[in-house]
Amino acid sequence: MSEKQMTEPIRILVVDDHNVVRQGLVALLNTVSDLQVVAEASDGPEAIETFRKHKPDITLMDLRLPKIGGADAITRIREESPSARIIVLTTFDGDEDIFRALQAGAKGYLLKGMDIDELTEAIRAVHAGKSKIPGFVAEKLAERMGGPALTTRETEVLKRIVAGRSNKEIASDLFISEATVKTHVNSILGKLGVTDRTQAATTALQRGIVHLD
Amino acid sequence: MSEKQMTEPIRILVVDDHNVVRQGLVALLNTVSDLQVVAEASDGPEAIETFRKHKPDITLMDLRLPKIGGADAITRIREESPSARIIVLTTFDGDEDIFRALQAGAKGYLLKGMDIDELTEAIRAVHAGKSKIPGFVAEKLAERMGGPALTTRETEVLKRIVAGRSNKEIASDLFISEATVKTHVNSILGKLGVTDRTQAATTALQRGIVHLD
C-alpha cells in the first residue's frame, strides 16, 4: 500500500510440523526487513488451505508432514495455483524425496543446515522467478536418474520387504504367487544394486523410497 | 550485574547442527524476557568447549550431532561440570536415544513439536532444579526397560546386520566363527521380538539402536 517504499516485502508462508522450529523460523525471517511471514501451517491439508487463503509470494515447506506429505501438498497447491513459488526446506530425506518435490514443482530445495543468508538469498532468487537448487542436491538427483526406476509393483513389494514380511506373506498380501514375488524381489535387488533383502530395506530407507514413520 | 532486576536472566547455550533451526531458536528464545542465549554450538566438540567457556545455566541440546553425538557430549560435559543442567531438544529418535541421553544426565527431554510456552516452562523448571520429561517419553522409556537389553556384542552384530552384511561377513569382521554369529543373531531376534534379520534391521532403526547417518 505504501508509496514511499522501494519494494513491497516478500510475503511468506512457513510450513513445518515442529512448532519450535517453525516459530523459530518465523522469528528469524521477520528480522529481515524485506521479508514478512504472513501465515504458518503445520501439516499438509493446513498448508493447502492456508496457501489458498493468503496466496503468499513464497512458501517455505518441510517435506515430512502429517496427513499429507510435503511433495503431495506441493502438487495440490500447484494444481490450484500453477504460479506458486515453493521452496523445500528440509534436513535431507534421500534422493527420492528430492525428486518427487522437484517433480511436483518446487522451485528451490534447501537444507536446514544452510546459513540464514543463503536462505534469504534463495528466497529472493525464487521470488524473482529463478530456481535455487544446491550443487550436491543436483548431484544426488543425477545419481538417482542414472539408476533405473522401480515400477509401481516393485515399490509395493519393496515396502513390504521393509515391513519385514517374507516372500510368502507378500504373495498373500498382494494376491499373487510367491514365484512372482521372487521375480519382483530379484529385479528390485538388481535395480538397487544390492544382494539381499536387508540391504534392499536399508537402502530404500536411505534413498527415501520408503519411510518408517 | 544490575541490582534493580528481580531476577537475572537464565543464560542459555543452544546446540544444534542445523543453522536455520538453531538461529531460529535463538531468535525465538531471545524474545522471552527472562531468557538469554549466551552461546551456540553446531557439533559435539564445539558444545563441550563452548560449555566450558560460558558455563550456561541451561543447555538446549539436539541429539543428532556431527563428530560427537549428543548423548556422548552430555556425558563429557557432566564429567567436567556435574551440576550442568542440560535439556535435550530433538525430534524423537527412538527409545534407545532417550535412554542414553537421560542416562548421561539430561534433566529434560523435549520434542521440537512442542509449543514455545512448554519449552520456556521446561527451561524454567529445569533451571529451578526440577526434571521435565513428558509422559509419553517416560512411557517409551518404560517400554524399553521392559524388554531385555542387548549385550555389546549383540549390538555389534546388529549394526552389521543393518549394514547389510551376511553372517559369514560379520564373522570375518569380528574375527569369530559363523556359528557364533548365528548364536548372536538368534538372541538378537529373540530380544527384539522379531523373526528375521530384515525385521531386526528396521526395528533397530526405529528404536534408535542403530542409525543410518
Next chain:
DNA sequence: TGCAGTATCCATCAAACGGTGGAGGGTTTC
C-alpha cells in the same frame, strides 16, 4: 503391426538363514 515394458507364473538348485540343544571358558556378583 510390431515392439518395449510390465506383471504374472513356472521349475530348479545352491546358498544363506533361523531353530534347537549342547558345551567350554571367562567375568562379575553375591
Next chain:
DNA sequence: GAAACCCTCCACCGTTTGATGGATACTGCA
C-alpha cells in the same frame, strides 16, 4: 565358591532366499 551372565564354538535340520532361464499375457506407443 557358587550363581549368573556373556562370549565363544559345534552339529543337525528344515525353511527361506536368491539366481537362472524360461513362458504367457496385457498395455501403450511407434
